Amino acid sequence: MVNHSHSPLCDKCSHINKIFCGLNIGKHNTIFEENKSVNYKKGMSIFSEGKYPTGIHIIHSGKVKIVKIGDEGKEQIVRFAKTGELLGYRALFGNHAYKASAIALNEVQICHISEKKFFNILSKNQYLYLNLLKKLSLDLGRAEDTILSISQKSAKERIAETIVSLYYKFGHDKNNSIDVQLTRKEIGNLAGTTIETTIRTLSNLKKEHLIELNGKQIVVKDMAGLMCTAHYENQ
Amino acid sequence: MVNHSHSPLCDKCSHINKIFCGLNIGKHNTIFEENKSVNYKKGMSIFSEGKYPTGIHIIHSGKVKIVKIGDEGKEQIVRFAKTGELLGYRALFGNHAYKASAIALNEVQICHISEKKFFNILSKNQYLYLNLLKKLSLDLGRAEDTILSISQKSAKERIAETIVSLYYKFGHDKNNSIDVQLTRKEIGNLAGTTIETTIRTLSNLKKEHLIELNGKQIVVKDMAGLMCTAHYENQ
DNA sequence: CGACCACTTGAAAACTCTCAAGGCAAGTGG
DNA sequence: CCACTTGCCTTGAGAGTTTTCAAGTGGTCG
Numbered sequence: 001m002v003n004h005s006h007s008p009l010c011d012k013c014s015h016i017n018k019i020f021c022g023l024n025i026g027k028h029n030t031i032f033e034e035n036k037s038v039n040y041k042k043g044m045s046i047f048s049e050g051k052y053p054t055g056i057h058i059i060h061s062g063k064v065k066i067v068k069i070g071d072e073g074k075e076q077i078v079r080f081a082k083t084g085e086l087l088g089y090r091a092l093f094g095n096h097a098y099k100a101s102a103i104a105l106n107e108v109q110i111c112h113i114s115e116k117k118f119f120n121i122l123s124k125n126q127y128l129y130l131n132l133l134k135k136l137s138l139d140l141g142r143a144e145d146t147i148l149s150i151s152q153k154s155a156k157e158r159i160a161e162t163i164v165s166l167y168y169k170f171g172h173d174k175n176n177s178i179d180v181q182l183t184r185k186e187i188g189n190l191a192g193t194t195i196e197t198t199i200r201t202l203s204n205l206k207k208e209h210l211i212e213l214n215g216k217q218i219v220v221k222d223m224a225g226l227m228c229t230a231h232y233e234n235q
Numbered sequence: 236m237v238n239h240s241h242s243p244l245c246d247k248c249s250h251i252n253k254i255f256c257g258l259n260i261g262k263h264n265t266i267f268e269e270n271k272s273v274n275y276k277k278g279m280s281i282f283s284e285g286k287y288p289t290g291i292h293i294i295h296s297g298k299v300k301i302v303k304i305g306d307e308g309k310e311q312i313v314r315f316a317k318t319g320e321l322l323g324y325r326a327l328f329g330n331h332a333y334k335a336s337a338i339a340l341n342e343v344q345i346c347h348i349s350e351k352k353f354f355n356i357l358s359k360n361q362y363l364y365l366n367l368l369k370k371l372s373l374d375l376g377r378a379e380d381t382i383l384s385i386s387q388k389s390a391k392e393r394i395a396e397t398i399v400s401l402y403y404k405f406g407h408d409k410n411n412s413i414d415v416q417l418t419r420k421e422i423g424n425l426a427g428t429t430i431e432t433t434i435r436t437l438s439n440l441k442k443e444h445l446i447e448l449n450g451k452q453i454v455v456k457d458m459a460g461l462m463c464t465a466h467y468e469n470q
Numbered sequence: 471c472g473a474c475c476a477c478t479t480g481a482a483a484a485c486t487c488t489c490a491a492g493g494c495a496a497g498t499g500g
Numbered sequence: 501c502c503a504c505t506t507g508c509c510t511t512g513a514g515a516g517t518t519t520t521c522a523a524g525t526g527g528t529c530g
Contacts, residue, residue: 068379070387071466078379093365094372100379129364130328136371137329143378144303144313144335150385151427152305155518184477192386194519199478215477231306390486419509429487434510450509477525484519493510500503 037109046102046110047088053098055114057087062108063170063180068100077190078146079139080105080169080180089132092118105180150192153231158191159201160230163211166190167220176223181216205229272344281337281345282323288333290349292322297343298405298415303335312425313381314374315340315404315415324367327353340415385427388466393426394436395465398446401425402455411458416451440464 037060040046046057049069059081066079066087078100081087091098092115113121122128149158163178170180182190188198202218205211210226212219220226272295275281281292284304294316301314301322313335316322326333327350348356357363384393398413405415417425423433437453440446445461447454455461 068383070383072387074387076383076386078382090372090375093368094376095369096376099376123361126358126361126364129361129368133328133364133367133371134330136368136375137325140325140371140375140378141329141331141334143375143382146382147313147378147385147427148303148305148311150382151311151424152307152309189386192382195477196479196520197518203478418507430508431488431510432486438510471530473529475526475528477527479524480522482519482521484517486515486517488513488515490513491511494508496506496508498503498505500501 037111040104040108040110042104042106044104044108046104046108047098048101049099050097053088053091053115055112055116056089056092056118057102058111058113059083059085059087060109060111063105064102064108065105065186066100066102075189076192077186078143082170086132086135089118090136105182155191155193155197156201156204157230158193159187159198160205160210160226161232162187162191163205163218163220164223164226164230164232166218167223172220176220177214178218178220183216272346275339275343275345277339277341279339279343281339281343282333283336284334285332288323288326288350290347290351291324291327291353292337293346293348294318294320294322295344295346298340299337299343300340300421301335301337310424311427312421313378317405321367321370324353325371340417390426390428390432391436391439392465393428394422394433395440395445395461396467397422397426398440398453398455399458399461399465399467401453402458407455411455412449413453413455418451 040062046064047053061083063083064081064085064087065077066081068076068078070076081102087102087110088098149161153161166178166180166182167176170178172178184198184202185195187202188195191198193201202211202213205226206213208225208229210220210222210229212221226232275297281299282288296318298318299316299322300312301316303311303313305311316337322337322345323333384396388396401413401415401417402411405413407413419433419437420430422437423430426433428436437446437448440461441448443460443464445455445457445464447456461467
């Protein structure tokens, strides 16, 4: 299933990773030189809900969805992560099993740092703590925004909001086509609704000339209108 | 509005606060001796969405709800905090305005530590970082659980789940009466539903002999049944 | 070509919300 | 002490949204 490649060595991560960016070059090498990156194909899981963490993961390249499984096996996306982000540190700090799974959305390369090594690095680089605290704070803030949205907004508002979020999270090309490919089902569960409602709503947004749809590609035609529809407040 | 009392000195916090519990006695004094505790009456806000933090707050005693305000001014409770917990550190670490408000649920005493002093303490007590990371990790996990619940569960399931959560968060007396008084509206918005649906659902749960209602007092009569109704999985 | 998967559409059913009205208890002012 | 106000709780009924179920399309892959 998993392809262990001996190159590239993951000192490359040091350049793409915001959280580790302050480490000096010498230290970089000691962190990453022994680590191998691991490749995951679309749909493969990087870690799974219920398992125990053995360290942290750094996304060398690619996009990942963090999902939880509900009672009837229905998947719920709680977050995305992309190149340069850390995964799995929450379970490590919380000292418990993973409470969600990480699934590759496309071809993903992951570097793994063992728990021991990670805490060792932490103890020597205090600002890393601050970076992690900041990251967790932002994630928690976003999660709470999501709670607010799902609780109080209509399906249409939530889907419009979801599109805006995806636009900012994953970026877009010069045509404003969002740089991520999700199924209708995934968009629906991001917005906390069913696939049918998602399809109907996307259709409506298209009719209102707010977006354009080309298969899985979503093109934002009228960001202001979308934000207005979403009652979007936060960046 | 606010009653500044010069006693008790807040070194008392050191005993009730899990996050600061490892500080040695000498350091305790330097942290807390200059701080005054502030009293808040029920309904008063300790800090408000949109304002900028000047430090962190420690709940010396009492119960607090963390709320966000939705588009139409509708309140959404995203979290509770009680005696011994820290408030407002997220905005501090994230380096942004408060994204939610903290409202006293009953008589609350709060100690405030300035930003400067707080970071100073942090820099000298590395394990504090770990405690905070752990706390944030758990909060994020809980927020994501909430997202899952609100997205996938019915109103009845969510209200049953809310009762179970309140039971564990705030504790209960020997009769299994939950140790917090919330309005129907607050319970509803915790569960992500309206006051009417909340009332009807609580009624149904009572008819099914899962709970007993005495005004705002909720007594758990059949925890197993409640958990089953809620499809409750996590502690 | 057939199987499969994702997408789409329609119609009915179910759930939840909204609106309206009334009850009850506590607090206020005459 | 009583009328009045206020806030919270409760119930009913209809409206509205969203889900569910069913059916069908289109594209891809072996």
